[in-house]
Amino acid sequence: MKCAQPGCTGTVVDGYCDVCGMAAEPGGSAATAPAGPTHPTPATTAPVAAAVDGTPCTQPGCTGKVLDGYCDVCGSPPASVTVAPSVAAETQPLSGGDASVATAASSVRSAAIGSRLARATGSVSRRTRTGSQRMRAARLGAGLTAVPPAPPVDASKAINPDPQVPEDKRVCSKCGAAIGRTVDGRPGRTEGFCPQCGQQFSFSPKLHPGDLVAGQYEVAGAIAHGGLGWIYLARDRNVSNRWVVLKGLLNSGDPDALAAAIAEQQFLAQVEHPLIVEIYNFVTHEGAGYIVMEYVGGKSLKQILKARMGENNGEYDPLPVDQALAYVLEVLPAFQYLHDLGLVYCDFKPDNLIQVGDAVKLIDLGGVRRIDDEDSAIYGTVGYQAPEVAEVGPSVASDIYTIGRTLVVLCMEFRGYQGTYLHTLPPPETTPLFREHDSLYWLVAKCCAADPADRFASADELRAQLIGVLREVVAARTRGTALTSAASVLFESPATATSVLTWSALPSLRPDTTDPQHAWLTTVSATDPAERLTNLAQAPEDSAEVLLARAHAALELEEPARAHAHAAELLAADPWDWRALWVDGLAALQERDWSAAQAAFSAVYQQVPGELAPKLALAVACERGGLPEVAEGLYATCAATDATYVAPAAFGMARVRADRGDTAGAVAALDMVPSTSRGYPESRQLRAEVLLSDAGAAPAASPGPRLAVLDQAMRSIESVPMDPAARQRYTVRILTEALGVVTAAPGNGQHDVTVGEHVATETGLRAGLEKAYRALAREAPLLEDRVRLVNQANAVRSWTLT
Known part of the structure; x- marks a missing residue:
């Protein structure tokens, strides 16, 4: 069966692609990982029932259909095993350092989660959930970057002509003590016993060129020295003289111990994966055991x-x-x-x-x-x-x-x-x-x-x-020049592209389809949050997804305390579930508790550091909570990394820069919003607002630069479709400001300068203002407004003799 991954030309062999290493099934091998009795249980995967050909792909945003077990568009399996990720490193607040530290998100206080929360609440510090199975392999560089190729190494040139272990590299394999060193001018011994623990050692090659091991492998020479002795290159006389590698298995003369060691390692011959060196055989030679493996010439x-x-x-x-x-x-x-x-x-x-x-x-x-x-x-x-x-x-x-x-x-x-x-x-x-x-x-x-x-x-x-x-x-x-977008497996894309981000406009969590109540939750269709809470109270089980749904409904009802309570229930069940802290952060935004929101979103960021949604949320909390430098850095990361985050992040950067008086920086941020974005019209209006503020703050003795700024503001609103009344109101504001500049300057205007389509003279600007006022009057719904606007048009028009 051909590999279903997009762009891959490999074939599935024994459950895995022989080119990209992707599993043919979400569960990988049928073998499961036995649980160790004294350490955390390894991730295992539950079997997934095969989907019927023709059924729609379950991946978010994909329009494909399942064909031969995989989507014919994105190549994903129809029902990937997805378990909400968990855990993060315990963190401490940072202090000190240079100016760059003050702009790093790592300086933000983090809420407790994982083992830190488990210890604080008396829970057992042990993972209780298996790992996520949402993503699998990609090629070298993942199509995002280039890695210089490494030329293959000719096997014959890999042989060490003088196989010796330098004295400074001779250490005991058991206790790590220095052995085989020069003493009183006498060269160190290459064979002997460790003076610290008595372990026998040997740094001399046991196999030599021409030796025939197990009647099959002709030794060509030693190529490297490892923890179990020398590693040798040999030719397999039984299989086309292919190159193989012999590695020592056990340094022991005990035949029974050697046989047991070989039997113990036989499972390695079952390991077959295109990214793992292949084990061919296990052999003995003169009382020593060797693993025979594939030669990888790189x-x-x-x-x-x-x-x-x-x-x-x-x-x-x-x-x-x-x-x-x-x-x-x-x-x-x-x-x-x-x-x-x-x-x-x-x-x-x-x-x-x-x-x-x-x-x-x-x-x-x-x-x-x-x-x-x-x-x-x-x-x-x-x-x-x-x-x-x-x-x-x-x-x-x-x-x-x-x-x-x-x-x-x-x-x-x-x-x-x-x-x-x-x-x-x-x-x-x-x-x-x-x-x-x-x-x-x-x-x-x-x-x-x-x-x-x-x-x-x-x-x-x-x-x-x-x-x-x-x-x-x-x-x-x-610097974002290769900007693309990539769907997250954990978060939806930002819902809107407006200049102000509220909690509801931040990316939403994707549902965990492996949650035991996921199917039941799809039957809850009430749009009213109060009604939805009533329905959710009847859930067969208070699973994580049910608690999250209740918390979200509480947020819609503007009951942040209730949302916090549901998040606390989720953390009590699993101290590593960062989604509870995501909810806490949203509720804190509702409460305008910026410090708490920063702590919650910082913890989420640390647990899913490859996701942009926590960075965007943390940026909002930092912007409003007195950490504008951190916010600006996070906004910049979001805007440069993913096309779907450009608009909300650019608006955030513009706000931060405008607040500190950096008009050029704010305009540059707004110019990042592409014309294809839903937020583009709003970005042009906000651009005009920023430029108007800058023109008003410019020195009165500089009419040229002020008029140039006003011209940019006018062209910003002319470049996008807009409500006619709103467009004329902007026109009135801009031309009024320009008229004040012109009348206050000597010469009464500049004939070679324009503000939009209007010549920057008193006559030209008054004509434009009159036209704008009359257009507003025609759109005004009330008579008194129409009269007022017509009077303003008459008052601003230039005096004539007719």
């Missing part, structure tokens, strides 16, 4: 970073943020695939992701283990491994942690990540990368939260937010 991200450093005169040169995000985005489906099988990768880091051409592949499955495995050795790397692994073992949450740490290492020189910041992140106020990319900071902070329950619940949930952050980063780099 460059690891660690090698790419080293090459960049070499080209930068030895100075660390991190990847551009968009490229780092693209790499992680691409590999996330592989993690979701493993987690769907009940496996955890354990040891993700830049060394273990290889790029070949424009694709990546996850290598080194030596640390992969079952989630419920409590006996096998745990492999990890200092600086990447989650802090709880030593006590409770690896989990989906600990894999998410390694992904977050890897992302930081790719994006910046993460000094102290194996020491000072072993289990923390550097503060954003002292970290340029985090100051510049607020959303990236919260994404990483959520990945690397101290409490596993506060991290992303699944790789898919992380991916949904990471792609939003990538869009923001690309938009910031291109």
Whole structure:
């Protein structure tokens, strides 16, 4: 079956596309992840019934129909398993720093949620919901950015001609002590026992060129040294002499232990995914065990970073943020695939992701283990491994942690990540990368939260937010020149494009179709909020969606206290449900409690950092709550990232700039609203208002610049369809202001200057004013108004002899 993803040419093999890695079914593999007894339950997916061909696509805004199990327009499955995302990193208010810190949304106080709320209320700090299954894979860069291709590496050139481990790299695999070092001028031993713990070590290659392993694999040489010894390149004499890699499985002479280890690792041969290196076989040779795997001839991200450093005169040169995000985005489906099988990768880091051409592949499955495995050795790397692994073992949450740490290492020189910041992140106020990319900071902070329950619940949930952050980063780099729109899986688009955003005009939450009462809620059709509340009181179960519906109805009735109460019920049931804080923020806006609204929306932003709706809501709360710099930055992000957010965000930026007297900045913000937007006519009127205010504030001794501003104001209202009476009222205001400028200036006007279509002379402006007054008189419904306007027309007209 062909892959149903738009633009993909792959074929579905064993449930996954062999090109993009997308699952053929929302549930991925039929295998489910066994729950570990001492650490958070991994994300699992419920089976989804197949939809009948011809049924409408369920994706918001899509007009397609289901064909062969997938939409013929957007490629989505007909009933994606969607569970409301949860959790965020515990945050603290920021203080100090330079001027840029004052404009960062990270400086806004955040409401308690997740483990912080659970501890405060006495709830158990444990995730109770599975991860979202709303989004799956995309190609490298997701069509948003370009990543330079990595040329394939000839296998024969990958062989190390002199396989030696430098002394400074020789450490005990058990206790981490330095071993095999020079003593009193004598070179360190390459084989022996650790003086600290007695663990046997060997840094000498066990296989040599020409050795035949298991009667099938002819060794060509060593290519690298890993935690279990040397890694070798060999040719498979039984399968077209293809190149394979042999990696040590167990450094032990105990045949029984070796047999048990091989049996324990056999499940790796079942792992088949286009983004994961393939395991071919398990073999023994002279008492040692080896995994035989696919040779991936490319460059690891660690090698790419080293090459960049070499080209930068030895100075660390991190990847551009968009490229780092693209790499992680691409590999996330592989993690979701493993987690769907009940496996955890354990040891993700830049060394273990290889790029070949424009694709990546996850290598080194030596640390992969079952989630419920409590006996096998745990492999990890200092600086990447989650802090709880030593006590409770690896989990989906600990894999998410390694992904977050890897992302930081790719994006910046993460000094102290194996020491000072072993289990923390550097503060954003002292970290340029985090100051510049607020959303990236919260994404990483959520990945690397101290409490596993506060991290992303699944790789898919992380991916949904990471792609939003990538869009923001690309938009910031291109300054919005490549502006597009992308439907959110969590929020509707902004409802209106007006100059003033109320709570009801902010984006609405999309319903969670996996809620047990979702079907029942579709039967509640009352439009009157009071009647709807009565109907909602009869719900079979007070599920999350029912509580949210009650809260929304209370907001429509302007009963914010009641909305707060329903939000509190939702948080009591699940301290990680950020939707309750979204409701709290809307209710706080109704109450004009700007501080509370800021705290609520800040918490939502931190939990879904790739979404624009919380940023827009937080911007409104900050604008009205005395934080205009933060508001302006958030508005700018929204306007640059998504076309559907341009109008409301541009209006917000214009208000902030106009309030501080920045007329040029306010006009520039309003000019961002495209002519295709529903808010374009209002933006032209507001533009005229801003220019009129600026013309009135200009010095009287500068008639030329003042007339130029008034000309812009006139042309703003002439450029859009408008109510005739409103247009004439603007004309009267503008020409009256211009007439005052002309009559106060020497020379009684400027014949080479116009205000709209009117020459900027006293005669020309009076003629225009007379015409406007008479047009208003014709439209006036009351006789006294008509008389008054005609008198004003007569009074303003130029004197003549006829």
